[in-house]
Every structure is written in structure tokens, then in C-alpha cells.
Amino acid sequence: MTFARPDHTSDLDTLPLMPAWVTSARAETLEDVAFLSGATLNHLHLVLGCQEVPQALLRDKLALRAAAACVAFSGRPERDAELRDAVHLLRPGDLPGPAGETYLAWRRAAERPVSIKALSRALPTLEPGQIAAWLDAGKGAPVTRAAMALEAVLREAPRADEAALILADAALAQSLGWGNLMPLLATGLKRADLRKHGDDLRSACHRALISSVVGAVRLAADLARRATHLKAVAPKLRAKGAGDAVEMFLTRDVVAPSALPLPDRAARRLCDRLVDLGAVRELTGRDTFRLYGV
Structure with a gap:
């Protein structure tokens, strides 16, 4: 089977949708499940x-x-x-x-x-x-x-x-x-x-x-939608090192503020700012030892 790569995808609406027949089909034989x-x-x-x-x-x-x-x-x-x-x-x-x-x-x-x-x-x-x-x-x-x-x-x-x-x-x-x-x-x-x-x-x-x-x-x-939003709000971040922090959020499941390339207080403020902008989420529900992710 040839796996072709699309020539261009410049808009989220162009992300291909999984055909309904793939998820609704019932496969009984090895050949059927292999095809699906x-x-x-x-x-x-x-x-x-x-x-x-x-x-x-x-x-x-x-x-x-x-x-x-x-x-x-x-x-x-x-x-x-x-x-x-x-x-x-x-x-x-x-x-x-x-x-x-x-x-x-x-x-x-x-x-x-x-x-x-x-x-x-x-x-x-x-x-x-x-x-x-x-x-x-x-x-x-x-x-x-x-x-x-x-x-x-x-x-x-x-x-x-x-x-x-x-x-x-x-x-x-x-x-x-x-x-x-x-x-x-x-x-x-x-x-x-x-x-x-x-x-x-x-x-x-x-x-x-x-x-x-x-x-x-x-x-x-x-993730494509969330990453697009994070990139859109990134110019609003004025903290030094914010660009590198955004790149970390775009590559890691979660990030602890202490891992960001900023002083501790600035890192926590940046995370709170990103939460306010709807760009990342705090995933633990805790007041301390928090973790944030797209």
C-alpha cells in the first residue's frame, strides 16, 4: 500500500477526516481487519x-x-x-x-x-x-x-x-x-x-x-487547534524567554514551571497568563507542584 503525503495543508479545515465506513465497518476475517x-x-x-x-x-x-x-x-x-x-x-x-x-x-x-x-x-x-x-x-x-x-x-x-x-x-x-x-x-x-x-x-x-x-x-x-491558538497568542507574551517556553509547550505533554527558561516567579506568571489566554491548561488541580499543557 502506498502512503501518499498531501501536497499542502494551510488551513485546519483541510485536515482530512476519517471516513465513516472505517469506524463503522464490522470486520470478521483477518483479511477484513487487515484492510481496515x-x-x-x-x-x-x-x-x-x-x-x-x-x-x-x-x-x-x-x-x-x-x-x-x-x-x-x-x-x-x-x-x-x-x-x-x-x-x-x-x-x-x-x-x-x-x-x-x-x-x-x-x-x-x-x-x-x-x-x-x-x-x-x-x-x-x-x-x-x-x-x-x-x-x-x-x-x-x-x-x-x-x-x-x-x-x-x-x-x-x-x-x-x-x-x-x-x-x-x-x-x-x-x-x-x-x-x-x-x-x-x-x-x-x-x-x-x-x-x-x-x-x-x-x-x-x-x-x-x-x-x-x-x-x-x-x-x-x-492538538492542531490548540497549537494554532497558542502560536496566535504568543506575540502577546512579553516575558524574556517566552518564545522558548512556547516551543516547550508545543513539544511536551506537560511542563512544570520550574522547567521553563525563566526565573521561578516569572515562569509561574507566564503559565497563569497562558491559562488566562486559553492557550494552556493547568492539569493537576493543585495549588502547588502544578503542571501545564496544551
Whole structure:
């Protein structure tokens, strides 16, 4: 299947809409689900070609979703809010804990172009040669290759769900010609799916992508609107370093004021100003240790 990139998209109204038949169709056979997952991936490819979509921000938010899914697979109680706190409120010398490590792994895997070096950074306990072998374990169409990579990892390391899902998404990205990994499979698969094999696993991956890609496309459209608004209000910000701060908001799921390139008080004022302008949201509901995001 050829994934064509649109020539130009200069207006948010031109963001392509997911065809209704993709989400309403009922797929019974492997061929049916393969066709529908291919349609959703093709549509996501078109959306990613739209310049209004803040791709780094989209990947970071999808990384949080994938991390939350992996943490749930392991039986841990942490969800989005706890994962954000575990990573974004870290102080020098602090350890993020097991759930925070999972979140960091997904963020690191998604933030740089797919390569053995980048994947080794995300999965430091694995040898680069092992990562390369698992990444190349699959052959054939993109989703088949991803499913085979997933199965290869779990066959040799049955408890390495996180690594298996990261490498499966990396194999998918490489097959589709995407520069960066898009965290997709973890949010669509069920825990029981990870113990399937062969055609059953491929079918599960196709079904997972149908649901997760539809969610990713909706998120991309929402982020495109929010990013456009943030860029529109940016000229109203007069604080020194405000431009760099805006760029951080356009690439990260959340930002702590202490991470901004401004003095503490100025950073908090800038965040409050952006909230007043409707450009970012405060996501914790707390009076202290706040986190802000587009």
C-alpha cells in the first residue's frame, strides 16, 4: 500500500477526516481487519503530513497513553496523573520508580528518530545487538512485521511487555517510512493479546491499530487547534524567554514551571497568563507542584 503525503495543508479545515465506513465497518476475517487497519494507518499518514499537527507533542501524549497501558498490564495502580508526577516533578538525584521508568522509556523511544542508538537509550537494559535482531525479526507488510517483532521479543523474554511493544511500534514506523516511532499498539491491545501467536496475534494487532489510530487522529486534530491558538497568542507574551517556553509547550505533554527558561516567579506568571489566554491548561488541580499543557 502506498502512503501518499498531501501536497499542502494551510488551513485546519483541510485536515482530512476519517471516513465513516472505517469506524463503522464490522470486520470478521483477518483479511477484513487487515484492510481496515491499513485504511486507518493511511489516514494517519495523511494527517501527519499536515503542517498544523504538532508531531512532537502528539508523540509525547501518545507516549503517556502507551506507558499507562503498560503500567496497567503489569498490575500497577498508577495512571496518567501519577505518571506525569513521577517524571515531571523529579528533582536531581530522584528516581522515578518502576512506573516512571516505563513512562520515560516510551518518551525516549518516541522523541528521537528510530535507530538502534535511540532504542538503546529508551531500553538501556537491552544489548544493541539484541534490539537490532528483534527489530528485524518480522517480514512482510507493516503490521505483520510489527506483530512478528512483538512475538519474537515475548517468545524470548515473556515478561518484557514494554520492550516488545516499543520495538513493535518501531518496526511499524520503519515499515511505513515514518522517521519517529508513534506509540500505537499498546493502547489498542489487551493484556491477553500479548500471549497470542501467529495469525491470532496479527489479527489482534490489526484490531488494536484500528482503535488506537482513530484515537490518535482525533488527538492530532485537537492538538492542531490548540497549537494554532497558542502560536496566535504568543506575540502577546512579553516575558524574556517566552518564545522558548512556547516551543516547550508545543513539544511536551506537560511542563512544570520550574522547567521553563525563566526565573521561578516569572515562569509561574507566564503559565497563569497562558491559562488566562486559553492557550494552556493547568492539569493537576493543585495549588502547588502544578503542571501545564496544551
